[in-house]
Amino acid sequence: MKLPPPTHRGRWQAVRTTGKIVFGLVLATALAAMLALGMAVARLWPDLPPLDKVTHYEPQQPLVVYTADGVQIGQFGAERRQFVPIADIPAMLQGAVLAIEDTRFEQHFGIDPLGIARALLANLGGGMRQGASTITQQVARNFFLSPSKTLERKLKEALLALQIERSLSKAQILELYMNQIYLGQRAYGFAAAAQVYFDKPLSALSIAESAMLAGLPQNPSYANPVTNIDRAHARQALVLARMEKVGLITPDEHAAALAETMAIQLPTHTEVHAEYLAEMVRQAVVARFGETANTQGYKVYTTVRAAEQQAAYAALRATVMDHERHQPWRGPEAHEALPFLRGAELERAAAQALRDHQDDTDLRLAIVTEYGQRGVTAQLATGETIQLTGAGLALVRAALLPDAPEELAIRRGAVVRLERRDFGWAIGQWPQVQAAFVALEPGSGRMQALVGGFDFTRSPFNRATQAWRQAGSSIKPFLYSAALEQGVMPDTLVNDAPLLPASVGDTETAATGWQPRNADGRFDGPITVRQGLARSRNLVSLRLLQQIGQRSARDWISRFGFDPARLPDDLTLALGSGSTTPLQLAQAYALLANGGRDTTPVFIDRITNAQGMVVFQPPRLPPHEADSHVIPARNAFLVNSMLQDVTRTGGTAALAQRTLQRNDLYGKTGTTNDAVDAWFAGFHPSVVAVAWVGFDEPRSLGELASGSALALPIWISFMDKALAGLPETIPAVPDGVVRVGEDWRYTEWAQGGHVEQIGIKPPTAASEPQTEPATSVAMPAP
Incomplete structure (x- = not known):
């Protein structure tokens, strides 16, 4: 040199x-x-999941579930899927998918180094970001991994792809992909998508239709022909161009496909959300017919009606989302690198960034493209651009400041949720609180609606049937029912005043200084039993429990279907520390609505086989016998008359009658200590319903939370739909009760002899609430 x-x-x-x-x-x-x-790699390799899901693939086959009025609510849960062997998938469709998704599929070994290099160069250039995931990597992600874009997830995806390529042939991998991939409109796999979008089998697809379906995997929300036909056509044109480039179609076929007019099949009805119920059905069918039930073409008709189910779902979601609006901002769901592009290129880049995140019909998925303290521009997963200002930014004002903490900051690329409000679009966030709702027909036990949580796909745990929570004051009516059988009548006076520690009658709780009080911290003094239930006075319930005895109360309350092992053997029983589920509580209230007769919940009306023959139908309940009462009819009548007052002016659920403008409503609120659980359980003679709100990991719902504020609005919203057009019902007066003055009594105590007062002694000072220990008033013989 x-x-x-x-x-x-x-x-x-x-x-x-x-x-x-x-x-x-x-x-x-x-x-x-x-x-x-x-x-x-050495650290992650031992932790990789086994490949059983792909080496022994057993696709979900359609077990079709319907409402009572024939609306489809599920196919084996919430998926539409039809498994088709790779040999039966048209070569044209296979080629279209490979042309746009993975051109080098036959050459690579699960990871495509050339594709990685190409994507890296494109991304470094600052243009439209490109992915480099092979079809094998997508199979690994869809079957085994979460959508989070972390380095660890990408490494696991690559390692699993290598393992899959060693275990399966290319044809088997493509078969998995084309049967498993999500393609929008709840369609999983290309066979289901062909039916959903074109009402055709795969064998009948044209080149144009094949290209449109092949364009969906990249982002089924963005290029969906049902929601945006223009973007679907643009994506189809890109696929056709790739098909011609790789020699799959000729230039003439390319031109003909672009000119073809396609008939897109639009949804004929609003989707009914009943995913929790569909899963209950699936489990019941498998339990009856075995694991092969999923492949036998069974059709299950449930007892719920579409309108009422959707009313329950909407009511629950509205309440949960309203509660979430009052919670502090917890930060964006994720941050995506978004290139500085404009127009259509930015729109495509934003949609691509959101492809691995789950959208929602109410809390719409969006990515921030521009931000400032005066306004935010965000793009939905479906491509629409939304401008947010004023009240729409109320939740995130602090997050838009320059010095906002990194985990809270709203910046370009932030993944957020948007919701429609009365004033327009607003930034929201995914709720942490949960809720459940169930409604039954009291006489038959037929389920009319069930919602087990805010979102099934994120949490399939069914809180309506599986969540054991403290019942709070919603259990009080059953304690009052027990008291009626011991001579305590609705007009009996009870002292709503503090209990002295000695009166608690429990050494352990007395030693802790436990001093029960009412929710509002006030005491009303002597009031009637009826007033005590309407106002949900804790001290009245405690004195009633002392009056009748804990063992007697537990035995009687168990008649309503409550598990005795979950009922406490102390005075907290009166305050609802026992545990129940929303369904079990609904069954207990149904017994009251049913005049004292028990009923068994039923959610399947009938099951038919592939030939349409009925193979299972629950037996119809026999006519009620005179001696079939679990509790006396007169007992149920008096309890119900008090529960009616709860929904009237002065009761804790007065909003019910005020909103629905009808008198035939009965129910009870429930709020546990520190507002951990919020309940409302109630009924009309034709339907009983229970709503619950709380966190999965029990903690306070907030200072202002209560059964009246959170659970009651769900119940009212559902009842508004369920009772529309029904005339008011006046209950018949059963034998054994008589009107005395302003209230009802058992006939044998019409002229006295019942317990007239509890815990009341002559006051020492008229201005002070009485704090004498509760006294046991002997009950005269009838």
């Missing part, structure tokens, strides 16, 4: 030295990166 002139040799030497240092640093960095990658 010719040396530079002597005057420049020192500078040249410095350059050479610097070059060596830079090369050394680059080499050291590369070696360190390789070492780190090797260590990561």
